Amino acid sequence: MTWLSIIIAGILTYFTRMTMIALVDRDMLGEKIKAVLAYVPSAVFPAIIFPAIFINDYGTYIEINDPKIFGAIVAIIVGYFSKNVIATIFSGLISYWFIIFLLV
């Protein structure tokens, strides 16, 4: 039963990946739509980032002094200037660890 659910979920997921690529002709999308699609990364990724930072495992908002906020700010600053993915992730993690292990 669980296997069946996984297979259905897998087919569903595959369709979300395949539909626009295989079944939609780009010419069907007008210039206006194309202009809006340029914003897809800026529209989608914050919807992953914000809850992962501001909402904890129990579904409630974190405190304003939570180390994750500090880590995220450091990562944004380092990422902005370094343009380097590894530096962005590491700076965020290290500043987060710095607070949870050394200060708390």
Added chain:
Amino acid sequence: MLSKKKLFTKGMLDVAPHMLSVIPFGIICGAIGVELGFDPYLVYGMSIIIFGGASQIVFLQLLSGGASSLVAVTSVGVINSRHLLYGAVLSEYLEKLSFIKKLLISYLIVDQGFAESNKFFKKNKSEQYLHYHLIGTGATLWICWQIATLSGIVLGSFVPDELGLKFAIPLTFIAIIVQDLKKIDHVIVMLVGGTSSLIFFNAPFKLYIIISPIIALLIAGLISRFKR
């Protein structure tokens, strides 16, 4: 003109830094599945059949919490519906491919691979074998995801909980969009998408993951009208 092999390698290298967050997350996903009491084969089967990080965890958590299969499957569909947006963006660069190739390449589309390949495509529109970059990012993510979830299943959560490595996930996505903070229109779209996700976080079936980008894209539509 870059060769297929060069484009494939470039794709692998472009997405490689994100493995810093993908691998720990995969280990955690595999370990959680087993901890929740599911058959290890089943937990691993999801990595091949669904191949979608967060949705795999949510699926198992819902089932173990007593939710019906229908709810679990629907939630996976909703969480992964964001791929529709990625596909719409990528279709421009993949339109010359045969139908079969489009069907095959679709399986490999994941957040970080989409993000890095899309960045590369924007700068190299004229390349003939662009899709090899996407295969490079996708294959790298696929292989690392399989190895990571499998090690989590077999070895358990050997990544110490105290490290809070789940925090690497938002960091990886920050790294992807941080350069767009230079553009005020993108900043507005990000703030709208992010704030909406907090407002709609408790909507059923994890709907916030698709509602918030749609709201943000509506705002983007308004902005692009003003810009003209």
